[in-house]
Amino acid sequence: AFAQDNATCATAQDSYTIGFANLTEDIVFTQLVRDGILSAAEEAGNVEVVLADNRLDGATALANADNFIAQGVDGVIEFQTDEAFGNVIMSRFRREGIPVIAIDIPMPGATFFGADNYNAGRLAGEALAAWVNENWDGDVDALLVLELPQSGPIPAARMQGQIEGLQDNLTVPVAEDMIFLLDSKNTQEESFQVVSDILPTIPDAEHIVAVTINDGTALGVIAAAEAAGRADQIMVVGQGADPSGQEAMLAENSRYLGATGYFAENYGSYLIPAMLDLLECRPVPPAIYVDHVFINKDNLCEYYGESWPDACPVS
Amino acid sequence: MRSVQMRSVQEIASLVVMLVIIVVVMSAASPVFFTTRNLENTLLDITTVGILAIFTTMLMIGGGLDLSIGSTLALGGVIVGVYQEAWGILPAAGAAILVCGLVGLINGFLVTYVGINPLITTLGMLSIARGVAFVLADGLTIPVFDLQGTQTDAYTLFTQFGEGRVLGLDTPVAVMLALFVLALLVMQFTPYGRAMYAIGGNYQASNLAGLAVRRYRMIAYMLSGLSAGVACVLLTSRLYAADPRAATGMELTVITAAVLGGISLAGGKGTLIGTMLGVLILSALMNGMKLLSTSTDAQNIALGLVLLLAVGLDQIRQRNFNIMRFLRSSRLVPEVARVSPAEGSQS
Amino acid sequence: MNTTVAAERSRSQPLRLAALLKGERLTTLNLFATFILICLIFASQSDFFLTLDNFLNVGRTLGVVGIVSIGMTMVLISGGVDLSVGSVAALSGVVTSILWLQADVPLGLATVIGLGACVLVGFINGFFVAVMRINPLITTLASFSIVRGLAFVLSSGQTNQLSNPAFQFLGRGDVVGIPASLLLMIALFAAAFVVMHFTQFGRNLYAIGGSAEASRLAGIAVRRHLLIVYTLSGLLSGLAGIVIASQLASSAPRAAVGLEFTVIAAVVLGGTSLSGGKGTLIGTLVGVFILRVLDNGLVQTRVSSFYQDVVSGSVLLLAVGFDQIRQKLAAAVKDRS
Amino acid sequence: MTAPLLTMQHIVKSFYGVKVLDDVSIDLFAGETLALLGENGAGKSTLIKILNGDYRRDGGEILIDGQPVNIDAPRDAENLGIRMIYQELHYAPELSVAENLLLGALPRRGGALNWLIDWQQMNRQAHEALALLNVDIAPTTKMRDLSVVEREIIEIVKALSRQARIIVMDEPTAALTPPEVQRLFGIIRGLQARGVGIIYISHRLDEVFEIAGRITVLRDGKHVGTNPRAEVTHQSLVQMMVGRSIEDRAEVRAQSEAITPGAVALEVRGLSKAGAFNTIDLQVRAGEIVGLFGLLGAGHTLLTQAIFGAIKSDSGTILVDGTPARIASPQDGQRAGIGFVPLDRKVNGLVLDMSVRKNITLSNWRVLTRFGAFQRGLEMQHSRNWVDQLGIRMAGGIETHTRYLSGGNQQKVVLARWLEANVRVLLLNEPTWGVDVGARSDIYDQLEALAAQGLAILMVSSDIEEVLSVSHRILTIYKGRLTGEFSQSDATQEKLLHAAAGGQS
Numbered sequence A: 001a002f003a004q005d006n007a008t009c010a011t012a013q014d015s016y017t018i019g020f021a022n023l024t025e026d027i028v029f030t031q032l033v034r035d036g037i038l039s040a041a042e043e044a045g046n047v048e049v050v051l052a053d054n055r056l057d058g059a060t061a062l063a064n065a066d067n068f069i070a071q072g073v074d075g076v077i078e079f080q081t082d083e084a085f086g087n088v089i090m091s092r093f094r095r096e097g098i099p100v101i102a103i104d105i106p107m108p109g110a111t112f113f114g115a116d117n118y119n120a121g122r123l124a125g126e127a128l129a130a131w132v133n134e135n136w137d138g139d140v141d142a143l144l145v146l147e148l149p150q151s152g153p154i155p156a157a158r159m160q161g162q163i164e165g166l167q168d169n170l171t172v173p174v175a176e177d178m179i180f181l182l183d184s185k186n187t188q189e190e191s192f193q194v195v196s197d198i199l200p201t202i203p204d205a206e207h208i209v210a211v212t213i214n215d216g217t218a219l220g221v222i223a224a225a226e227a228a229g230r231a232d233q234i235m236v237v238g239q240g241a242d243p244s245g246q247e248a249m250l251a252e253n254s255r256y257l258g259a260t261g262y263f264a265e266n267y268g269s270y271l272i273p274a275m276l277d278l279l280e281c282r283p284v285p286p287a288i289y290v291d292h293v294f295i296n297k298d299n300l301c302e303y304y305g306e307s308w309p310d311a312c313p314v315s
Numbered sequence B: 001m002r003s004v005q006m007r008s009v010q011e012i013a014s015l016v017v018m019l020v021i022i023v024v025v026m027s028a029a030s031p032v033f034f035t036t037r038n039l040e041n042t043l044l045d046i047t048t049v050g051i052l053a054i055f056t057t058m059l060m061i062g063g064g065l066d067l068s069i070g071s072t073l074a075l076g077g078v079i080v081g082v083y084q085e086a087w088g089i090l091p092a093a094g095a096a097i098l099v100c101g102l103v104g105l106i107n108g109f110l111v112t113y114v115g116i117n118p119l120i121t122t123l124g125m126l127s128i129a130r131g132v133a134f135v136l137a138d139g140l141t142i143p144v145f146d147l148q149g150t151q152t153d154a155y156t157l158f159t160q161f162g163e164g165r166v167l168g169l170d171t172p173v174a175v176m177l178a179l180f181v182l183a184l185l186v187m188q189f190t191p192y193g194r195a196m197y198a199i200g201g202n203y204q205a206s207n208l209a210g211l212a213v214r215r216y217r218m219i220a221y222m223l224s225g226l227s228a229g230v231a232c233v234l235l236t237s238r239l240y241a242a243d244p245r246a247a248t249g250m251e252l253t254v255i256t257a258a259v260l261g262g263i264s265l266a267g268g269k270g271t272l273i274g275t276m277l278g279v280l281i282l283s284a285l286m287n288g289m290k291l292l293s294t295s296t297d298a299q300n301i302a303l304g305l306v307l308l309l310a311v312g313l314d315q316i317r318q319r320n321f322n323i324m325r326f327l328r329s330s331r332l333v334p335e336v337a338r339v340s341p342a343e344g345s346q347s
Numbered sequence C: 001m002n003t004t005v006a007a008e009r010s011r012s013q014p015l016r017l018a019a020l021l022k023g024e025r026l027t028t029l030n031l032f033a034t035f036i037l038i039c040l041i042f043a044s045q046s047d048f049f050l051t052l053d054n055f056l057n058v059g060r061t062l063g064v065v066g067i068v069s070i071g072m073t074m075v076l077i078s079g080g081v082d083l084s085v086g087s088v089a090a091l092s093g094v095v096t097s098i099l100w101l102q103a104d105v106p107l108g109l110a111t112v113i114g115l116g117a118c119v120l121v122g123f124i125n126g127f128f129v130a131v132m133r134i135n136p137l138i139t140t141l142a143s144f145s146i147v148r149g150l151a152f153v154l155s156s157g158q159t160n161q162l163s164n165p166a167f168q169f170l171g172r173g174d175v176v177g178i179p180a181s182l183l184l185m186i187a188l189f190a191a192a193f194v195v196m197h198f199t200q201f202g203r204n205l206y207a208i209g210g211s212a213e214a215s216r217l218a219g220i221a222v223r224r225h226l227l228i229v230y231t232l233s234g235l236l237s238g239l240a241g242i243v244i245a246s247q248l249a250s251s252a253p254r255a256a257v258g259l260e261f262t263v264i265a266a267v268v269l270g271g272t273s274l275s276g277g278k279g280t281l282i283g284t285l286v287g288v289f290i291l292r293v294l295d296n297g298l299v300q301t302r303v304s305s306f307y308q309d310v311v312s313g314s315v316l317l318l319a320v321g322f323d324q325i326r327q328k329l330a331a332a333v334k335d336r337s
Numbered sequence D: 001m002t003a004p005l006l007t008m009q010h011i012v013k014s015f016y017g018v019k020v021l022d023d024v025s026i027d028l029f030a031g032e033t034l035a036l037l038g039e040n041g042a043g044k045s046t047l048i049k050i051l052n053g054d055y056r057r058d059g060g061e062i063l064i065d066g067q068p069v070n071i072d073a074p075r076d077a078e079n080l081g082i083r084m085i086y087q088e089l090h091y092a093p094e095l096s097v098a099e100n101l102l103l104g105a106l107p108r109r110g111g112a113l114n115w116l117i118d119w120q121q122m123n124r125q126a127h128e129a130l131a132l133l134n135v136d137i138a139p140t141t142k143m144r145d146l147s148v149v150e151r152e153i154i155e156i157v158k159a160l161s162r163q164a165r166i167i168v169m170d171e172p173t174a175a176l177t178p179p180e181v182q183r184l185f186g187i188i189r190g191l192q193a194r195g196v197g198i199i200y201i202s203h204r205l206d207e208v209f210e211i212a213g214r215i216t217v218l219r220d221g222k223h224v225g226t227n228p229r230a231e232v233t234h235q236s237l238v239q240m241m242v243g244r245s246i247e248d249r250a251e252v253r254a255q256s257e258a259i260t261p262g263a264v265a266l267e268v269r270g271l272s273k274a275g276a277f278n279t280i281d282l283q284v285r286a287g288e289i290v291g292l293f294g295l296l297g298a299g300h301t302l303l304t305q306a307i308f309g310a311i312k313s314d315s316g317t318i319l320v321d322g323t324p325a326r327i328a329s330p331q332d333g334q335r336a337g338i339g340f341v342p343l344d345r346k347v348n349g350l351v352l353d354m355s356v357r358k359n360i361t362l363s364n365w366r367v368l369t370r371f372g373a374f375q376r377g378l379e380m381q382h383s384r385n386w387v388d389q390l391g392i393r394m395a396g397g398i399e400t401h402t403r404y405l406s407g408g409n410q411q412k413v414v415l416a417r418w419l420e421a422n423v424r425v426l427l428l429n430e431p432t433w434g435v436d437v438g439a440r441s442d443i444y445d446q447l448e449a450l451a452a453q454g455l456a457i458l459m460v461s462s463d464i465e466e467v468l469s470v471s472h473r474i475l476t477i478y479k480g481r482l483t484g485e486f487s488q489s490d491a492t493q494e495k496l497l498h499a500a501a502g503g504q505s
């Protein structure tokens, strides 16, 4: 069964042009996705990638879609900001018979690829709960939730997963009024600032945990705790496991327990072949999920060994 | 003087030249650039910025400034989204336009009657409107469809704002052009336009000439808000969704286009044609760079450079900046001997 | 010799009241009252607001906006504006970390070069404004865009770790219990205060902002003054960028996004005029405190971040609007005298 | 014979290809006052701005003590001991009077570095400088809080207080009353005695005759001639400047006495504003020109502003044509049929970057529009009419921006605007500030003619000659109260000054 409703299957060509519209070019996660796609395309040999930046904006995504069509792309990998825009964007591609793979945000009629954000979140929450149960006897005084409320449902699902993963597995769930929802605005500084602001209000809390929207935000939390002299009272998990997060996990006495790995850099190696399958009429499942793994300093070498030659002796 | 009339013609001419250069370069670099399809897309894509730019230009000519248009637009969209079921889609759209107008009116009131600086007023409003949009939408993007299937006709009509065609043009493009022509006529031929130039040119003198300066200014702010309302309806209809994040930072794009087109921040100067050329130059540049898969960073850098280049060349053309004079006066070029400073001859 | 005699003679009692009502000193006083009021409100809502811990926290997180606002105050007084401060702050961190991590430049030297890059950007801003006579808003809007782009290009968009205890001292360390960045900020404020109020250079800036023409005709080297002011603003923004990097022990090209608006809001809140020639550093300092405490209190009282935008926008409008109305009243009192 | 203190030789200057100075040469000896005369736009200010390094000359040479010098910027002129009193005011509004006086050269103290400002010294120096002209303004007052006239005085004090070899005064007396002018002349004589050379520009010929040793006349950017004072007469100077002779005011006055004023057009009853003026009662009849004369700060300017609605008054009634008018804003004033020609035409009167046509029609759009749009032809016709009637002259026709008009013509544009707005009452503030003899005579003729057509005119002026020669009736004001009323035939300089200084008439 083909995932594409309408896509008339192109007769096999020597080479293809594939459009990739990125969520934003501003953050590490999406930069890794882009780089992964580019290198996978190079590997495939017969694929040329046309790039666009959706700038976290629906109107821009729509304009980029129109642009792709004008450029006569054969297929599109669409990473955009909200399901609500899916219909209108897909209607364009459907009219042209262009096959689409949607990253992270499902779009009607597109093959879905990506994170299962909720479950990815859960992984981190569960790992954090396990650590707390083991090291702090399951006792948590405060939970800091560094969310990104302006950026819509993807981050929201990640956060919800983390919170529920934690709460469901703690011996004693954190009391509702000791859960602090903080807006990280997706920057390390803002995360530093809000956590700095909240710490004085929980002077007696000795066991503080934080779940965060990405590595940068997690690092902001740790920096704030360090600056307030309360680093040993906090433990943080995050989402992404990008290089800066990995470096932080490896540090001695790290307060960064780990992060759910999205392997953004590997997206390309799934996406490009899948797109070729679509274009050349091979069967493709309607949804491809990334296998998430909670990355911490114990298993880091297994996944990212070559990035950290000092920490990971070649076995 | 003859030279004065020439100035604005020259200014427009140099913008046209700039646009042509960009178009030629981009067409050479990308085969897609100069295709009907791409040009149509680009035109559709600039409608939001274009509509906002028209009214921003009128406001700026009158000596005002509005940083809150992007937020206001988002707020309007959210109102459409949130109240589409309760009020019906068309009344909700009407309400959105009114609310945007009201936001503009409040800006105008604070600037003209309370006397708060426009930058601060609209900066505060930028924050407030965006915040309210997020609160109303609860941070979510709201689909704008006929979910219940009870107002099919109304939704069909609503959809036409964004997707329909009028006189062979996409409706948003047609609306933008219509507003542009209307604004052009207003600025050239009506007392309102004349008042904007007069007030921006010399507020005090206009007041003493008996013009209702405050009322005119307030209207300009209100129109700026209303234009955000119109733009938000077109956009929401086109996207089938309302996003509290919409148009973030768009005020800067709009002001950049206006300034590129020769609008003075001090008011009293500039033309709508210049602004539109500014919008076209920016979008041709951005669209071309997109087609060439240029990174966002490079696009930002190019944007800044083009802005500086345009304004800098204009300065040099007007001989406000003379390199020889600069070198001489910065003592980098030798000069005739000086007489030693005079001894004071007065106690 | 007694210069006040004439003043006494020509100024009647109500006039003096009007002068008091109208004065900048009162704007600052007013602002200070606003600050106290905000503090009282938050203190009544949160038991932790008035704790030493929180004071130190506020002090620690004040530096970035504070340092940049010094330069911005001077730029605004000289009749200009600098929108590029946020981008420049990001640049200093990025350049420093790149040099240190990728080119093996010693961290101290890397920091100096990072600051040097910001000084250069400031100088270029100044060149375009003062020498090419391009509107400062346009100039710095352009460099805002260009420099942010450069920061991304140089860093390839990556966040870089800068874990080095000496480097982190500036952002996190303290001297006899007082945060180092706060001390730095206060020292800079004090220095700038002396410059603005007690030196020819500072008074010239007021004159230039008040009337560039009058200043030029009085033989003041307007161009040089503007060059220096923008360069200084670049340097201070760069320094703020270093404080950020030091606090976070990392540098990111996205650092300090939107900083320009926060800083301008603080400075204008402090009574500095956007049309130049008017303003005080004391006012700016209070403005910086108000904005920081507002954020701090809103987070502590657990107001949702969507409402935070609404509240801070409203406070800005109320504070400035109230001051406007007060000045109008003062003018009315003067008229009645 | 010693070389002249200053020589400017063969100076040439063009703006946008239009030659405004064409081979002009002047010299100035130590201890003399050289008057520079010429119509508006003759190039006087341009010449001295070149001397001050403010404009760059296209050709020619400047020599001081016979040696060529390079003046590229005002700073260079400053270093050479050249001081300017500009026609336009330039000041930093938020700084104190003292700081403005010593702008760019504040006294300093503080050890080896010497970079702290010595405030005491500064205020002392400022105080001394102010005392020089007997000016009663505290050095610590902010410039912003002074009136326009006070600012003008500070501008003069500024130039006088600095060590100078050459002082250039571009219409310094425009804002001054006769006693103040005399004080200024006293200072000028003192400076001459010390060997300072002075270039004096004025449109008031009586002043020129009083103070100047030699007189240079420019016309259309060309040097017409330089003569010792003794060798010229009033008539011959005017002839040199304007190229025609100007009728004697006295004759005009004799004719106009025949006019009998009509009904009361403007009546002011008990108008008060605290600190400005007190229970003012006055009437102006249709066809009448009433002069309002007062010294600095007497309240006459504020009074006209209050009548027009530009400022609020505390109490009192204003009647136009016998009907009470509620006037709280300039719009109200205009609607009531009052026109207002403000003090500073460039700042308050004109939109400088708009055409003559648009400035003329600025206050009266209703009759020019149909269906909300301007009737281009009609507007053109209306504005042309006034250009012809008032003799407004400009190089580029009616679409010229008013920025490029000479002062006199700018003033006529402001007049034309109110006439186009069809007002019943015209309030004039210093209608001939900075206006040359020819244009001034034109303006007087126009005022006479307008009055003859039934306009009521209330004119504030500090030029006592003007008040005496133009008004049918004269009111004096002192400290906010009217102190005297004189018919045209009664009034003399002495009586007016006496009443305006508070003495009972």
Ligand SMILES: Nc1ncnc2c1ncn2[C@@H]1O[C@H](COP(=O)(O)OP(=O)(O)OP(=O)(O)O)[C@@H](O)[C@H]1O
Residues within 6 Å of the ligand: D015, D016, D020, D038, D039, D040, D041, D042, D043, D044, D045, D046, D047, D087, D404, D405, D406, D407, D408, D434, D436
């Ligand atoms: N900056 C300028 N740009 C263009 N034209 C100028 C400029 N300055 C002066 N002019 C023109 O040069 C001519 C001479 O002007 P100037 O100001 O020297 O006259 P003036 O003799 O001082 O007249 P007034 O008695 O009115 O002061 C005028 O035609 C004026 O319009």
Ligand SMILES: Nc1ncnc2c1ncn2[C@@H]1O[C@H](COP(=O)(O)OP(=O)(O)OP(=O)(O)O)[C@@H](O)[C@H]1O
Residues within 6 Å of the ligand: B005, B188, B189, D354, D355, D358, D374, D375, D376, D377, D399
């Ligand atoms: N009522 C009208 N009917 C037809 N054409 C008109 C009318 N009014 C103006 N125009 C034309 O519009 C153009 C611009 O008009 P307008 O004179 O108002 O502006 P402008 O020439 O730019 O003036 P300025 O230089 O003072 O700003 C002119 O070419 C004129 O011929």
Ligand SMILES: [Mg+2]
Residues within 6 Å of the ligand: D040, D041, D045, D406, D407
């Ligand atoms: Mg002149």
Ligand SMILES: [Mg+2]
Residues within 6 Å of the ligand: D044, D045, D046, D087, D170
């Ligand atoms: Mg002159």
